[in-house]
Amino acid sequence: MITKKAEYAVIILTELAAHPLGTTITSKDIAARRSIPVNLVVQLLAVLKEAGWTEGTRGPTGGIRLITDPHKINLRAVIEAVDGPIGITRCLFSSKPCRDQQLCSLRGIWSRAQQEMLKVLEEATIKELAAAAALEC
Amino acid sequence: MITKKAEYAVIILTELAAHPLGTTITSKDIAARRSIPVNLVVQLLAVLKEAGWTEGTRGPTGGIRLITDPHKINLRAVIEAVDGPIGITRCLFSSKPCRDQQLCSLRGIWSRAQQEMLKVLEEATIKELAAAAALEC
DNA sequence: TTCAATTATAACTAAATTAGTTATATTATA
DNA sequence: TATAATATAACTAATTTAGTTATAATTGAA
Numbered sequence: 210m211i212t213k214k215a216e217y218a219v220i221i222l223t224e225l226a227a228h229p230l231g232t233t234i235t236s237k238d239i240a241a242r243r244s245i246p247v248n249l250v251v252q253l254l255a256v257l258k259e260a261g262w263t264e265g266t267r268g269p270t271g272g273i274r275l276i277t278d279p280h281k282i283n284l285r286a287v288i289e290a291v292d293g294p295i296g297i298t299r300c301l302f303s304s305k306p307c308r309d310q311q312l313c314s315l316r317g318i319w320s321r322a323q324q325e326m327l328k329v330l331e332e333a334t335i336k337e338l339a340a341a342a343a344l345e346c
Numbered sequence: 347m348i349t350k351k352a353e354y355a356v357i358i359l360t361e362l363a364a365h366p367l368g369t370t371i372t373s374k375d376i377a378a379r380r381s382i383p384v385n386l387v388v389q390l391l392a393v394l395k396e397a398g399w400t401e402g403t404r405g406p407t408g409g410i411r412l413i414t415d416p417h418k419i420n421l422r423a424v425i426e427a428v429d430g431p432i433g434i435t436r437c438l439f440s441s442k443p444c445r446d447q448q449l450c451s452l453r454g455i456w457s458r459a460q461q462e463m464l465k466v467l468e469e470a471t472i473k474e475l476a477a478a479a480a481l482e483c
Numbered sequence: 484t485t486c487a488a489t490t491a492t493a494a495c496t497a498a499a500t501t502a503g504t505t506a507t508a509t510t511a512t513a
Numbered sequence: 514t515a516t517a518a519t520a521t522a523a524c525t526a527a528t529t530t531a532g533t534t535a536t537a538a539t540t541g542a543a
Contacts, residue, residue, distance in 0.1 A: 210347055210433065210434060210435065210436070210501095211434050211435045211456070212436075212500090212501065212502080213436055213501080213502065214501080214502070214503095216435060216436075216437065216452065219452060220452070223452075235517090235518070235519090236518080236519070237517095237518085246502085246503065246504085248503070248504060248505080249502075249503065249504095251519075251520075251521090252503090252521090254519080254520085255519095255520065255521070258519095258520090265518085265519050265520080266510090266511085266518085266519080267509070267510040267511060267512095267517090267518055267519045267520080268509095268510055268511030268512050268513095268516090268517065268518055268519080269511070269512050269513070269516065269517040269518060270511085270512065270513090270517085270518080271510080271511070271512085271517075271518045271519060272518075272519085273519080284455065296347065297347060297348050297434070297463065298347065298348045298353060299347070299349075299350055299353075300353065314475055314478040314479060315353070315356060315357070315360075315475060318421065318466065318467070318470045318475075319348070321466050322463045322464075322466035322467050323463065325462035325463055325465065325466055326434065326459045326460065326462055326463040327459075328462065329455065329458050329459035329462055330455070330459050333455045338451055338452060338455075341451040342451060347530095349529090349530065349531080350530080350531065351530080351531075351532095372488090372489070372490090373489080373490075374488095374489085383531085383532060383533085385532070385533060385534080386531075386532065386533095388490075388491075388492095389492090389532090391490080391491085392490095392491070392492070395490095395491090402489085402490050402491080403489085403490080403539090403540085404488085404489055404490045404491080404538070404539040404540060404541095405487090405488065405489055405490080405539055405540025405541050405542095406487070406488045406489065406540070406541050406542070407488085407489085407540085407541060407542090408488075408489045408490060408539080408540070408541085409489080409490085410490080
């Protein structure tokens with residue numbers, strides 16, 4: 210399953226994308242605006258920074274800012290950055306197909322189902338989400 | 347995630363479908379042929395019976411048989427029978443959308459991704475799997 | 484009629500995962 | 514130098530997963 214942390218990461222990026230390019234917001238603000246536990250925001254920002262999407266400056270007046278075009282950040286990438294590789298089935302995590310030919314035709318179905326899901330997640334970007342949020346407010 | 351138990355259930359049904367209509371196999375045989383712990387086979391057969399797909403007769407010469415056209419059993423149904431409702435995200439389990447409009451556009455994406463996945467799983471039947479297995483042997 | 488093979492049912496358990504917390508260090512501004 | 518902020522790491526309770534254990538019920542055959 211896609212974890213709540215991954216969902217939070219998407220929401221954090223969307224919040225960042227909703228602010229003018231180059232400006233910063235504090236973790237605390239993100240947490241408050243999106244009702245996410247502050248510590249989780251901080252924890253997830255470490256991952257987003259590692260992925261090269263955000264940057265933080267410390268000290269008072271410090272904060273976080275987006276340093277990647279939100280149009281270029283898709284949901285699959287965010288989920289994988291937080292949760293690791295996606296697999297709707299345990300079987301899809303192992304690189305080799307199972308010993309049994311029977312299981313392999315099953316693997317093919319899992320694989321197709323997952324790919325259809327991933328296609329949607331890859332086509333969805335942070336930019337779109339931020340734009341949709343803007344319209345609704 | 348789709349659990350290993352759900353995957354086992356699919357495999358058990360496929361094994362049953364691979365035998366002539368009306369004939370029975372024992373749980374032990376299914377377990378041995380498919381390398382599934384016997385106790386798990388027994389446990390899962392209770393679910394498959396509950397769903398109305400299989401029937402068991404006790405005593406020596408007893409066993410399990412399929413009582414539903416395998417063409418009419420699709421993978422989504424099997425997974426849901428074993429694992430309960432499918433949700434790629436915790437958010438999709440709750441019936442109402444989240445308080446925040448922002449989260450709702452996100453929910454829409456999760457929902458679409460899941461639906462694409464489910465489409466594949468609904469179109470795949472036990473019959474097809476059994477047929478594919480027969481070809482490969 | 485009793486034994487053994489089978490299904491049926493329920494409760495238990497170790498390991499892993501998830502969501503979140505706690506603690507501490509580092510940096511930079513006023 | 515105090516304070517507000519990010520950064521990093523370790524810990525924890527609750528849940529889920531995969532599998533085990535135990536026991537009961539049924540039925541065919543010796």
